Amino acid sequence: RLVLTTQPTGGASGAALSVQPVVAIRDAQGNAVTSTPMAVTASLLSGAGGTLGGISTVNSVNGLATFTGLTLTCTTGTNHILRFSAEGLTPADSGNVTVTAGTATQLIITSQPVGGASGGALTTQPVVAVRDAQGNAVTSSNIPVTVTVQSGSGALLGGPTTVNAQNGVATFSGLTLAGLVGTNYVLRFAATGLTVADSNSVTVTSGAATQLTITTQPVGGASGAAGDRVQRRLVERIQRQPDRVQLLAWIESAPILPNLHRPVRDTIDSKRTGCRFNPDQCGRSSPGGGR
Numbered sequence: 001r002l003v004l005t006t007q008p009t010g011g012a013s014g015a016a017l018s019v020q021p022v023v024a025i026r027d028a029q030g031n032a033v034t035s036t037p038m039a040v041t042a043s044l045l046s047g048a049g050g051t052l053g054g055i056s057t058v059n060s061v062n063g064l065a066t067f068t069g070l071t072l073t074c075t076t077g078t079n080h081i082l083r084f085s086a087e088g089l090t091p092a093d094s095g096n097v098t099v100t101a102g103t104a105t106q107l108i109i110t111s112q113p114v115g116g117a118s119g120g121a122l123t124t125q126p127v128v129a130v131r132d133a134q135g136n137a138v139t140s141s142n143i144p145v146t147v148t149v150q151s152g153s154g155a156l157l158g159g160p161t162t163v164n165a166q167n168g169v170a171t172f173s174g175l176t177l178a179g180l181v182g183t184n185y186v187l188r189f190a191a192t193g194l195t196v197a198d199s200n201s202v203t204v205t206s207g208a209a210t211q212l213t214i215t216t217q218p219v220g221g222a223s224g225a226a227g228d229r230v231q232r233r234l235v236e237r238i239q240r241q242p243d244r245v246q247l248l249a250w251i252e253s254a255p256i257l258p259n260l261h262r263p264v265r266d267t268i269d270s271k272r273t274g275c276r277f278n279p280d281q282c283g284r285s286s287p288g289g290g291r
Helices: 225-240 244-253 258-272 279-283
Strands: 002-006 022-025 039-046 051-053 057-059 064-066 071-073 081-085 104-111 127-132 144-151 156-158 162-164 169-171 176-178 186-190
Touching: 002 081, 039 051, 057 064, 104 186, 144 156, 162 169
Parallel strands: none
Antiparallel strands: 002 022, 022 064, 039 057, 039 081, 051 071, 104 127, 127 169, 144 162, 144 186, 156 176
C-alpha cells in the first residue's frame, strides 16, 4: 500500500504547491518496502474545476516517491483531495488542499456602467476587479485601471478616467459621458499587462439645453411678395374709410414699404377728385419707383 508521509499544502492557484507531497511504499504491516522501485501518480480525487500540473508521476527511490513542482490550478475557497496511486497497491488520499489567488491576468467588470444625461455622470458607476486566470480576486493588486471609449462615434468621457485598484477592485466615481442620443457606446477598461474588459452598451439621454439649431433653413421667394399682402390690406382699408386725412395718417404709421406710399396716395387723391376707385392702382408702378 501507499502512505502519505508528507501532506501536500496548496499555494497560489497555478503555482507549485507550497508543500510538496512525499509518498512511502509499505507492506500490509506498515513496513517500508525499499527494494522495488515503483511509479507513483498523483491525480485529483475531488474538487470541481481543479487541474494538476507539473510532474504528476514520480518513481520511488528506496521506497519513497518525492514530488517536486506539482501544481494545482483552481478557484479559491474550494477543497481538493489528491489521490496517489501505484499499480497493484492501495492508493493514498490527501487531506483537503486549497489555493490562494494566482498572478493577476485579467480585468472583470463587476458593476456595469449605465448612462445618464449627456455630459452628466453615469447613473451607475463602473466597478472593475483584478482577477487571476481562474477568475480569483487578486486582493493584493493596486494597479491603475483606465477607461476609454471603445466604440460609438461622438462620445467624450469626463471626470476621473483612471482609478487605482484597492484590494483588487477599481471603483469609479464621477465618470461622465457626453454623446449622441440613440448611439450605443462601449467602454473599455485596461491595465498594464492584463486582459482588457469591455462594457455592455451604454446610451445617454438628452442633456441640458445649450443652443438653438435651424432644422429647416429659410428659402427666399419672389421680391415684394410681402408688400403685395400689405397693398391688399390698404385697399380694404380705403374701401372702409374714405376720409383722406385719416387714411394718410394710418399709412405713415403702418410698417409698409416706403415705395408703396406714392401709389396709395394717388389712389386716395383719385377718390377726392371724384374718380372711380380702382384697387389695381395700388399695384401699378409709380414715378417714384417700385410697387
